[in-house]
Amino acid sequence: LQGSTELARSLGQVLARIHTVPRYAAESAGVESFTPEVLHAEHRARILAAKADGYLPAAVSQRWETLLEDEELWDIAPQFIHGDLSEESLFVSGESISAVRDWSSSKVADAASDLAWLISSLDPERFDDLYSAYRDELPTSTHPRLVERAQALGEFAVAEWLAHGVETQDETIISDARGMIADLDADLAQLARDEAERAYDEMAAREAHEDRA
Numbered sequence: 001l002q003g004s005t006e007l008a009r010s011l012g013q014v015l016a017r018i019h020t021v022p023r024y025a026a027e028s029a030g031v032e033s034f035t036p037e038v039l040h041a042e043h044r045a046r047i048l049a050a051k052a053d054g055y056l057p058a059a060v061s062q063r064w065e066t067l068l069e070d071e072e073l074w075d076i077a078p079q080f081i082h083g084d085l086s087e088e089s090l091f092v093s094g095e096s097i098s099a100v101r102d103w104s105s106s107k108v109a110d111a112a113s114d115l116a117w118l119i120s121s122l123d124p125e126r127f128d129d130l131y132s133a134y135r136d137e138l139p140t141s142t143h144p145r146l147v148e149r150a151q152a153l154g155e156f157a158v159a160e161w162l163a164h165g166v167e168t169q170d171e172t173i174i175s176d177a178r179g180m181i182a183d184l185d186a187d188l189a190q191l192a193r194d195e196a197e198r199a200y201d202e203m204a205a206r207e208a209h210e211d212r213a
Contacts, residue, residue: 006095008126011118012133014097019111020139021080026108033108036076044068046159053166055178057185059192064159067152073145079111086117111143115150116157155184 027033047064050056056064067073082089083105091099115134119127135142143149158180165173 005129008129009133010096012130013137016134016137019079026080040074050159059188060185076110078108081114083107112150116153119150120154
């Protein structure tokens with residue numbers, strides 16, 4: 001997927017077709033269905049568990065809490081999703097996706113869940129190719145903040161991975177998850193520094209302009 005525009009676009013088209021399977025058809029086939037409220041509660045429970053275990057730095061905790069409190073971001077219309085996308089679940093023929101397997105986690109839930117893995121694993125350019133094809137293939141417009149929600153779910157997946165490590169008492173998983181959280185904390189710190197520098201530069205430029213005036 002990384003090097004091929006056509007392959008990324010093909011996956012985007014396949015994803016759109018999956019997400020447009022009628023909800024009633026999925027539910028009548030026995031697929032589990034989740035409401036937006038239940039999905040949001042699950043995300044919050046994972047974050048609270050990570051905070052309770054003492055593994056969340058203040059900046060990460062604040063970011064995740066802010067995301068969870070953004071009502072517009074979680075204004076979800078549940079759709080049929082694959083639920084467990086990975087490279088192992090995709091069959092490739094030439095420059096296109098020929099089939100998708102491993103449907104045991106399929107459900108009616110948040111379309112952003114299927115995009116979360118892709119936004120974290122693809123180069124930005126390849127993801128843009130995929131998402132452009134995805135939107136073109138859909139019969140209706142996407143949620144205006146779908147990509148932002150997919151990014152959030154990718155971050156929340158770290159809390160889920162951490163919870164799995166704590167539950168199984170697997171120190172390797174716990175260490176891996178804590179490393180991911182530390183990386184996110186470092187990224188947030190860098191963003192804060194960049195924002196502070198921009199604000200300082202803008203203030204200095206205004207003062208210089210006022211002095212000249």
